[in-house]
Amino acid sequence: MNKIIEKKQLNATNILFRVEAPEIAKKARAGQFIILRIREKGERIPLTIADWDKDSITLVFQPVGKTTNELAELKVNDKILDLMGPLGTPSHIEKFGTVVMIGGGLGIAPCYPIAKAMKQAGNKVICIFGARNKELFFWQDKFKKVSDEIILCTDDGSLGIKGFTTDGLKQLMQKGKIDRIVAIGPTIMMKFITLTAGDIPVVVSLNPIMVDGMGMCGGCRVLIDGEVKFACVDGPEFIGQKVDWDSLLNRVKTYEEEEHKCKINLQ
Ligand SMILES: Cc1cc2nc3c(=O)[nH]c(=O)nc-3n(C[C@H](O)[C@H](O)[C@H](O)COP(=O)(O)OP(=O)(O)OC[C@H]3O[C@@H](n4cnc5c(N)ncnc54)[C@H](O)[C@@H]3O)c2cc1C
Ligand code: FES
Structure with missing residues (x-):
């Protein structure tokens, strides 16, 4: 279970969640994402790790369908059933110019x-x-x-x-x-x-x-x-x-x- 520690409406369409996830935050790199489930029989949806600190990760999402609308209903201190990640190959970072x-x-x-x-x-x-x-x-x-x-x-x-x-x-x-x-x-x-x-x-x-x-x-x-x-x-x-x-x-x-x-x- 991962606790939502901050919720912010960024504008008319985008919502920010900061979620407690120290193990993911420790390993996260630019370009990676997580997959979350709100409840046991819920759909698994991928969201990009938009930022992180020592103990939490930041997700920014747009309610577009069933699961993202359900997610938008959650409040600070509510818990997300599970977050899996970090997933995906990190971005290729070097000095390009x-x-x-x-x-x-x-x-x-x-x-x-x-x-x-x-x-x-x-x-x-x-x-x-x-x-x-x-x-x-x-x-x-x-x-x-x-x-x-x-x-x-x-x-x-x-x-x-x-x-x-x-x-x-x-x-x-x-x-x-x-x-x-x-x-x-x-x-x-x-x-x-x-x-x-x-x-x-x-x-x-x-x-x-x-x-x-x-x-x-x-x-x-x-x-x-x-x-x-x-x-x-x-x-x-x-x-x-x-x-x-x-x-x-x-x-x-x-x-x-x-x-x-x-x-x-x-x-
Ligand atoms: C690697 C990755 C990173 C993403 N990062 C973000 C993010 O940071 N913020 C954000 O708002 N959205 C992100 N998305 C898209 C997000 O996963 C979908 O908006 C979400 O799954 C929609 O689910 P729904 O049930 O609310 O809507 P639905 O009505 O089920 O679907 C709406 C649209 O979302 C897409 N979608 C639906 N299910 C999935 C799924 N399992 N995997 C991928 N796409 C799906 C489809 O294009 C679909 O047309 C990301 C997708 C991928 C693949
Ligand atoms: S999501 Fe199943 S192979 Fe990529």
Whole structure:
């Protein structure tokens, strides 16, 4: 059982939980995630470890369906049945030169530990964040401490560049050399960032359906350079230029009908 020690509504859609989990916090590295179950017969859902300290880990999530809505109902001092992790291969961190972190919507939070580690490794870190409107950005003060520049893009033009993260990237590419891009967000955003980047290596964090998170069920299989890989153990990070985006976009829609029925039952 893991106790929730802090709960914060970051904006209209994102909730932050700080959860007691000393064993996971001790081993956590940038790019890793946990799988949680709220109760015994509950679904297992993966969430990225967005930050951690000695005894706790921070999760940022968006209630989108049955389990994340149930999670959102929990309060400080409530307990989550179990957290499994840290899972996944940690991000590849080294001194690349100029690293551009791109976060779309909920992908902003998982950028934090990677930006921090890239900065500590001596990189110049530039963040490009995208959201529908200015109200949806969060953690800007936290990101200022681990980056050299932050570029904001909004769909409605309420802050920064009016447009998508791809527009922010196009403008940045005209200004100078970029050595590596890390993009986290909706699958379609990561695909278009990869297409925009040309031959600049783009690391993407894939989010196919995961069940066991340990490479045994095959639920999270993705095609990378023509080979089957399991995102939970071989990833979740892969080089975007090697991802078969069309097969991934089809797979993430596999359970749309069942998820829709779950949402109807929630009402
Ligand atoms: C490695 C990884 C890290 C993630 N990190 C975060 C995070 O930090 N914050 C966050 O809000 N979300 C994160 N997600 C997505 C999150 O797991 C889903 O939003 C959640 O599982 C939805 O469950 P649900 O029952 O509420 O919704 P459902 O109605 O069941 O599903 C809504 C959508 O969530 C996705 N989803 C559903 N079940 C799973 C599953 N078992 N595995 C993966 N995706 C699923 C599907 O795309 C689906 O269309 C991550 C996913 C992965 C794979
Ligand atoms: S989630 Fe089962 S193999 Fe990856």
